[in-house]
Amino acid sequence: LANLWNEGREGGYAVRHSRRPVNDFGHPQSFGDSPPEAPEENFFEKAYPYLFPYGCGGIEASRPVIVEFRDHVKWCLQYYDRHFRLNPTFSFVIFGISQRRQALAFARIQMKRRTFEADARILSTITVEKLKKAQDEEDANQPISDPAVRLLRQHIHATAARIFGSDQSRYQMRSQVWATSVSLNPPSLWITINPSNLHDPVTQIFAGENINLDTFLKMAGPDKEQRAKNIAADPYAAAKFFHFMIQTILRTLFGVEVTRFQVKSKCGILSRVSAYFGTVE
Known part of the structure; x- marks a missing residue:
């Protein structure tokens, strides 16, 4: 914390950048019989005090049971009050x-x-x-x-x-x-699937809006301005909606069901699909 003096008077305060780079490589490792190095201050606890207000519980922080980086990030993004994924920089830093x-x-x-x-x-x-x-x-x-x-x-x-x-x-x-x-061999189909996350009520449900799907309407939910704000503030909801829609289309139209360990194919509107590639632009 630096005091910005102005002509001999007390001025404003500013936080200086440290001269020491921050370590974000996770848990220290031990090599051979040597014990692991003492853990340094956790990057996420210091960079995001709003997300970790008690200064503990950061990603890859020292704890009795090690939680892997990917698993902890997944838990953060799926947290019930969505404050991790609503942070404007957390997802991109991760x-x-x-x-x-x-x-x-x-x-x-x-x-x-x-x-x-x-x-x-x-x-x-x-x-x-x-x-x-x-x-x-x-x-x-x-x-x-x-x-x-x-x-x-x-x-x-x-x-x-x-x-x-x-x-x-x-x-x-x-x-x-x-x-x-x-x-x-042919035939091969090149298909572009572009679900609209801005105007779909399902996206707004993923973004936290309360919409009753039992009385589902095409334009249910907030107005277009609020819908745009919800998507801009919660990129995880937009990505989840895209993944959900692509999986639904593959399963219901093409008979392709993707699980965690295997891909199953059954007869769909184009008969049985031999193989498929899905890329994101």
């Missing part, structure tokens, strides 16, 4: 941390490959000039000529392809789609 951990985990897998030491020696020859030249070649729609830059790009694509929501993961799925089309 998603960013999850993506970063995925990237680091898969980068570690890449580093354990037998060829990585030889690749590292090649990668160490990359200079700024080589990267600029590769950028110019890509801008001109030409293949990259430098083998070290090509190797770097290969490692980046291999790591990022396993990260949810990355461009490389979409490239990989595109290849799988084409391979499936070749393997199973």
Whole structure:
């Protein structure tokens, strides 16, 4: 807390940024026989005092029974009063941390490959000039000529392809789609399903509005302005509605039922579906 003095008088107060980076990597790990390091202050308890007003109970905080990051986040987003998911930054910070951990985990897998030491020696020859030249070649729609830059790009694509929501993961799925089309043969249907979360009363139920489905009306619920505010304030409700509608359409129209451990297919309006890919734009 810093006092902003103004001409010898007491001024306002401001909170300074710390010079020490915050650790958001979760539980400390022990290596070999050495005990784990002493836990640091929990990031979520300090960053979100409104969500954790007693300064305890944060995600991956020290507790007798370890709760995994994914399970605790799921509990927070499904909490009954919705104050976690209504926070304007909580969901996005969680998603960013999850993506970063995925990237680091898969980068570690890449580093354990037998060829990585030889690749590292090649990668160490990359200079700024080589990267600029590769950028110019890509801008001109030409293949990259430098083998070290090509190797770097290969490692980046291999790591990022396993990260949810990355461009490389979409490239990989595109290849799988084409391979499936070749393997199973036509006909193939390319369908865009775009449920409207802004005007659907089901979305408003997920967002906390009290709507009686026994007397269901098409325009039941609040007016359009309030509906827009509800969706903007609760992105989890919009995502849950989208997931619910897609699963319902797949099950009722196409006979595809997706469970946690398997995918079942039965006869639908297009007979039995051999395979399907669902991507989110």
